[in-house]
Amino acid sequence: MHGSMKTITHLVLPALILSLAVFSTAEIRADNGRAPANGTIAYVMTDLFWAVYQTPDGKTECPRGFNDGPREQFEILFPDGSVRTVVDTQLKQEIETWHPTTEPDALPFFEVEGALSWGLNLDGETGANDFTHPDGAQGIDNEVYRAVGCIIGFRGPDGVEVIFQNKAIADRRYNRMMMELTGVDDLRNDDDVTVTLYRGLDRLLTDATGMKVIPGGSQRVDMRWGAKLIRRTRGEIIDGVLSTEPMADMVMPWMNLNVPSIQLFRDMRLELQLTPTGAEGLIAGYADVDTWYQQLIRNDSTHHLSNGQISGISLYKALRRLADAYPDPETGANTAISTALDVKLTQVFIVHPPGDVATAGLTTH
16 A cells, blocks of 8 residues: 555656646746737736725825715704704705705815825826825826725725625626737737727636635626627736726726616726736726716615715715816816726636627727
8 A cells, every 4th residue: 555655656746746847937937928828818807996095094195084974964964953854854865865966065075185196197297186106106197086085985995885896796797897918929018919808797716715716717708788898909018017098988887786887987098917817906097977976876875875974965076076077068067087996807718709709899999
């Protein structure tokens, strides 16, 4: 018995060591820029949320504290001891939540006052109102952060919006977004790659715990409901960082709490650190204000917003006030607001349907 085990060990161990050596060498070569097979590599989104720069106690960016939510505002507006009706109180607040206005807010709302923010320079300019990136880059455009950065529901790691959104990506296929790079000669440096965004159909591949998404899974392309979501643009890779040209418009599935909805972005671009097994970085662009707000209200309602101290009434006014792009041709009021999202992706193999999907439903930029 011991002799047999010895023989097996002598046969298997060298092969195992050789396999590990080959695997390690392949990984090193890939990290150093080896081209992926057929010049193609794809990733599936596993995490996505609004980029919120936070200090440990929040006092740098929110020196006046955090904002009140619906419950706190209700107590201020309608104190105990006064005679009032349901119509003049609960219904009034609920109506204004679902049909907000830009009238001045009756209550204080705290915007971010810090100088630093995650994000990108979307307009190519550096203005007095722009943020500075923590790495020192100037001209960062991220007005969504200015609006939501002092609302606890949007602050990680335990803000309700953070939890709900990432849970929806893991648990539901509705939000399954993928990115495929083609024409890749070098994963570290390549001045011309094609970037195509798809919607996927399948669940994420996880480890035995079900909590960690692992590379090597497969995803079919959704050509029934997702064909109109396909976008293609050009990108370049410098020192392992992919930067893309802006996409004029991007509709992104965005669901949490089982309510299907979308986000609409204009001039959207990606900046991602690439590896053979994953990608991480930023999506940035201008979010359509009304679509942004409708997604929030449809998914959460006042009940869930209250858990994160998110006043829809006050937040909508802030979004409109801070909107910085795409003015309405009739009123001149800006309809979109600069934003950035933290995103993580894991390597995946995309299974294309028969036929030419390169142009089916494709919007190029």
